[in-house]
Amino acid sequence: MRKRRLALVGVLAVTIAAATGCSATPEKTSAPQSTQGTGQGQQAENVMPTTVFVADQNGFVVPLNVKMEKTNSVAQATLQNMIAGGSGDASLVGTGFRNVLPEGTKIRGVSINEGVAKVDFTKEVNELKTSADEQAMVDAVVWSLTGLESINKVQFMVEGHMMNTLKNGTPIGDPISREGGINLQLTSNLSPSNATALTLYFEGKSNDSNFSYLVPVTRMVPKRADQNMIELTLAELAKGPHSDALEPVVSPELKLNKSAVAEKTATLDFASELAADGGSTNQMVNSIVLSVAANADVDKVKFTVGEKAPKASEGLDLTQPVLIPQTINEQKL
Template sequence: MKHIRGVSAACLLAVPIMLSGCSLFGSESAAVDPPPGEVEAQMLQVSGEGTLDTGVLGPVSLDESDLAAGVKDAAVSAAAGERTTVYLEDQHGLLAPVSLALPQGEGTAMLEDSLTALVSKGAYKSVLPEGFQGVLPAGTEVNNVSIGQDKVAIVEFNSAFNDYDPADERKILEAVTWTLTGQEDIQGVQLWVDGKKLTEMPLQGTPLDRPLSRAMGINLPKQSALMMNSSAVTVYFSAASPDGIHQYYVPVTRFVPAGGDSVKAALNELIAGPQSENGLEMVMTQGTVVDSVEAGQNGVVTVSLKDEMFEGSTSVPEEMLESVVLTVAQNTDDALVQIRLNGKETVTGTNNVDYGQPVSAPEYVNELPL
């Protein structure tokens, strides 16, 4: 802990761009394997009403009265124009949301383009940031995407979809599912290949007897253990680009005891930090305490934290505060979030945003330079 404090003190003196390369709370780096079979079955068979399916990252609609009241977006898009968020594999083998400038076609054309961006060495390889790649086999083509009245996207690939590494089977399902369910009108995904509906994946036999949803989780750690009466939460850690300059956020699914406050449980998982060697960085110190999580009648979730490291600090690391906002938004219905730290109602990040005021999850997550 003394070592962490020393590193953090040095980083806090730097400008935000330097924080990204300084690795504020240090980095832990182990491959993420598919979960045990019983966990796999449990997560694929849930009804879709669990904590993982409660919303997608995106801006909360604000009217002029909200803006006048001081409601702000925590991460205003730095680049003009529409973007599309897709889930790509990073240098450590993790899936992360990346916002790309893809063609904004009519109807389902945008959905087809977002899936095409997932193809290894595909048509959009030149617009992927350094260190990221698609997980669909090279040569995969998206023949068609349609959306049913039940908000299930039916995706048809060509036969090249079957030419994947068996070890990547679950990762492919996660990438496709999380990419498509990032759209408001899509809650589930069904896969077809060359005109035939898949009831299971061709190589490892992952069951596809019902539409896939975000309830399947993402980036499950190798050490995931089946917990009786457990529920799943998704938290957001930070990671650094290959050059160490740019930070981005990575969702990770964790199991927590069922029946408790899922948001508070998720925040406690943030404090626990990354579990293995996968390039993820701690976004909080292990001295951070979640004092309370309260949902107000106005739809704003207030998160009260305590951490003596930041007593008297005029600014708090952006990565810490953004991870809290992303995590709370993922485990609620995209609620607005305001943070209290050591009892203070003004909590200014190193990005000069006051997180003491209600903020929303960013519309575009991880806008990274090429």
């Protein structure tokens, strides 16, 4: 795994130094208020950052922070941005990403009630060729909409009707939340009732290797009565991804001495300095912070080495706890 200079090509992994917020996934965003201005200031005020989930060249669903025109219909606008062949494709130029709602799809309506967004699509969403494409679409829609204020689940409808499954068998009968995971990895001999779901962040890269980005993967692992979610997360990160299309970001040699949580801050004490195995220490820190926050109820992560502050590396200042970022991958337009 080689360190890449992401800023030169447009997709940025999350920048810890500038990160604010308290969620491993993008912050819940309420409908924006109208603003006034002139010239470039007006143009900037009329744009809102929004996280949409797209598919990379290997079919993984990936969060991407894009700029959209401000609107009070944020859920509708987010879905419109995700239609292949539509205006949202402009944000994906040069990334290798693609939008997952089929070309020609129309959003017949969106209603939100008690945390459930009921979305009515036209028939194109039920004409995908494979179950993998269907699941990627469902994951992308659910994770995009549940990143918005007041939406916790998504109910799919097609041409005004509720359906138990899509054409290739993907379940959509009940409202779907993030608890179902994303880019789900299943083990054939592991029963879901005896498993723990962990969301882990690994590194993806474009086919030309000019940029990298973080990919959330939900992995099912055997449930244990005495499991410590933070230690379990670090152990699974060290095992690396279960796909050749993703790269590990945490070296197996990086040993966690102990962990503790106090006032929603996780403290991770390591046996040695935070050095990535041939890769980027910055990317490794990003992966650890996002993965720990995804699996434990914390707002910050503090790093120590032998109970002391780590040495500075790649411009990282880890003397203070790291806040969970609002955005993960950002397209620089």
